[in-house]
Amino acid sequence: MSGNAESTAYRSALEVIGAVEPRVANAIRAELADQRESLKLIASENYASPATLLAMGNWFSDKYAEGTVGRRFYAGCQNVDTVEALAAEHARELFGAPYAYVQPHSGIDANLVAFWAVLADRIESPTLKRAQARHVNDLTEADWFALRRELGNQRMLGMSLDAGGHLTHGFRPNISGKMFDQRSYGTDPETGLIDYDRVATAAREFKPLILLGGYSAYPRKVNFRILREIADSVGATFMVDMAHFAGLVAGKVFTGDFDPVPHAHIVTSTTHKSLRGPRGGLVLCGTELAEQVDRGCPMVLGGPLPHVMAAKAVALAEARRPDFVDYAGRIVANAQALADGLQRRGAKLVTGGTDNHLALIDVTGYGLTGRQAEQALLDSGIVTNRNAIPQDPNGAWYTSGIRVGTPALTTRGFGTAELDATAELIHTVLSRTSPGTNADGTASKAKYVLDPGVADRVGKQASDLLTGFPLYPAIDLG
Ligand code: PLP
Secondary structure, three states, X not given: OOHHHHHHHHHHHHXXXXXXXXXXXXXXXXXXXXXXHOEEOOOOOOOOOHHHHHHHOOHHHHOOOOEEOOEEOOXXXXXXXXXXXXXXXXXXXXXXXXXXXXXXXXXXXXXXXXXXXXXXXHOOOHHHHHHHHOOHHHOOHHHHHHHHXXXXXXXXXXXXXXXXXXXXXXXXOOOHHHHOEXXXXXXXXXXXXXXXXXXXXXXXXXXXXXXXXXXXXOOOOOOHHHHHHHHHHHOOEEEEEOOOOHHHHHOOOOOHHHOOOOOOOEEEEEOOXXXXXXXXXXXXXXXXXXXXXXXXHHHOOOOOOHHHHXXXXXXXXXXXXXXHHHHHHHHHHHHHHHHHHHHXXXXXXXXXXXXXXXXXXXXXXXXXXXXXXXXXXXXXXXXXXXXXXXXXXXXXXXXOEEEEEOHHHHHHOOOHHHHHHHHHHHHHHHHOEEEEEOOOOOEEEEEEEEOOOHHHHHHHXXXXXXXXXXXXXOOOOO
């Protein structure tokens, strides 16, 4: 692929957009400039390829395609069928899964599809059976009342939020926390690691319908074989949300006990994080759950987004190439270089390191809240996000942690030397930041004071680091 073709594609696209609403074209240009200039360490972000991005900007966006491949509620879906089938085939082959559903619009949606599929599969509800066999209009009000009662107050056991779990794993701000009676398993207070014996005890006591594995901010491998054994011992369905680490599964960094696909009954993912695809979600499962999963739209999803499924097909094809294995390996090597570099300079990390794509800095070691640290880093050109740490003394808003991840910088070409240099920049900023005070003299959890000159100096060093690794080097917008 010539860089010329990519430049031409984007220049032409911006010219066409700019002729209608120049402010949008300008914002798109500005976004590329911002992304090129920032040292992006947000663990859930990446840079999709031009081919993936371009696959989304076309007339597939105009097509309605409710239903599944070959069985649509709209006419004229033959080309949507082609891209949906391709995306599903690539997903199945890439992850070694019997079935793939590629319609979810996001990770949250993928989880909702999976929750519904498990409920429908597991709950002995005569009314539900009738509701699925017959047209919904045939059910009476009394039937619907019975259905709600039969679906019951089901239980889910997932990782606690402050140990790295996700809101969609049964927490109150998300509908999963309202649908399910949720209990969490945390991590060992000494080591910060999942204690599988405690998970087993919690499962025995709570007897969940769903045991949920997966995380947003846990810096270690998870042994999915053990979690499956625990699920089996209490008759739970074992679900894994691999949104964060799907790229490491695809790239064969997580294999054997650490690959969720052979162990879980159902696996969900996003496609845009370490997997480096378009924003979206997917569900993988065995053939037993496939029929329920296929009900995702219209059960919990709006019409599928064919343009995004086209982009998923492109990105998943990319992830099946041998160089993706190299990419995934470099993500982890880079995260370890960053973690080692931070610790060598005195930073405290949750679990003392990482074996995936992210690390969690406990910034109480610098006397800061996560909020103060996040802002001071941002002032210095380093983009991260604050994150709760286990038993966080500052709660979920201010937090005591900074989450850093390497998928994006690895896509840019950064290696371990640059991640070590990045650790130096982060440590410099955090050790030169102090907590600020409120107007009444009390300690603030948000205000901070950065030593004079640090933001400019570090910002310049960050920018120098990035210069050697241009983002989308082939794209010149002129
Ligand atoms: N699941 C996990 C583990 C996540 O980390 C996230 C996103 O942060 C999601 C689900 C939700 O993904 P989305 O933002 O695409 O809905």
